[in-house]
Amino acid sequence: MYFQDEPEHITMLRETLRRFVEAEAPRESVREWDRECRYPKDVFRKLADLGVCGLTVDESHGGSGRDIVAAVAVIEELCRKSTALAGPYIHCAFYGGLNISESGSPEQKSELLPRIVNGDVIFAYGLSEPDVGGELANVRTTARKSADGRKVIVNGTKRWCTAAKDSDYVLCLARSDADAPKYKNLSFILVPTDLPGITMTPIRHTSIRYAETTDTIFDDVEVPIENVLGGEEGWNKGWQMLAGPALDVEKLETAACALGIATAAVEDAWQYAQERKQFGGVISGHQAVRHALVDARTKLMACRHMLYHAAWLANENRPCAVETSMAKLFIADTTVEIVMSCQRVMGAYGLAEEYDMERYMRDIVCWPIVGGSSNMQRNNIAARLKLAS
């Protein structure tokens, strides 16, 4: 893809979303949601009514057909204001829409996908655990079949289970076979959050506060065997599902969040620098400040190109594990630099609650960690490119 204009339907979608966000997410509300660590359910409902949750779902299940570039653009646009709407969008259209579309059984697809398109069902990711971060193949949460094989019993603790309290299901990665070799011993279980045996304990945190994140503890939680992602066929296939095409897109979704936040930071700093006067003129007149702002915009442009190139490859179903890892690595790390330098341009005011920069700073620092840390991306790229070790 060389130098094509953005497809018209995506440009129009961006314009619609900008108007929507302007009307539905005023600054004061965004601050309140951040303070209270929650997203506005009524506004998310209206967002879903725009049809955006169907961008990861095929037409036969009521969606608009898989359009990864458009779905990534939705995240970017929402994050230019805050993560408050991008968060639930991802939990619905990506955690739910993509995973069920790619790995769900026919019954799971017909039951859940139309509800996902309507924005009616939210999923939390239950991957991390107290002793498991990047090393997901070693999760300790267990899933075992009941004696008659009709139920699955889940035990263990999922950490950082963001929005579990707001979700209908936790998509729980569990060890389903004590004897099978690594990578062939995991399953994803769709665990409804209202079942007996589930408790949730909040983890206080500073970044991406669109929802509470929790330790979510499963104590002999029983679900029907049909709740294995992919149905019974999906038993012990969790790793393939995790490391499949959905992973490529997950890297893009986190990168899109970072790009949206960094874009907002550059715009705010750019404007502020032309208003703030020191030493007889606007601070954008000082060469050091001008250069900082231009460097930020240049890096932002590089991030944008990497993101949408990788999204295009993913949308075309081309191999893109390296490109999506490179995009995640570069964008997550570079947008931290961008936002930090924008904060410095705004001086003390870049740390004041009165300005949004303080929130961008808190929100940007999580992306080199979540969705596969920068080091994990480096490891993946080196392995994929067969760098001798």
Ligand SMILES: Cc1cc2nc3c(=O)[nH]c(=O)nc-3n(C[C@H](O)[C@H](O)[C@H](O)COP(=O)(O)OP(=O)(O)OC[C@H]3O[C@@H](n4cnc5c(N)ncnc54)[C@H](O)[C@@H]3O)c2cc1C
């Ligand atoms: C706000 C927030 C929300 C989150 N939401 C969710 C969620 O909804 N669901 C979920 O499952 N998880 C969630 N997470 C957890 C997140 O995915 C993990 O933090 C992430 O996977 C990294 O794990 P860790 O923090 O335990 O780091 P660790 O894996 O312990 O790594 C710590 C450091 O060591 C480095 N490191 C580790 N191994 C290697 C290696 N082999 N080579 C080089 N460097 C290495 C890492 O890069 C990192 O810098 C969330 C985290 C945050 C902060």
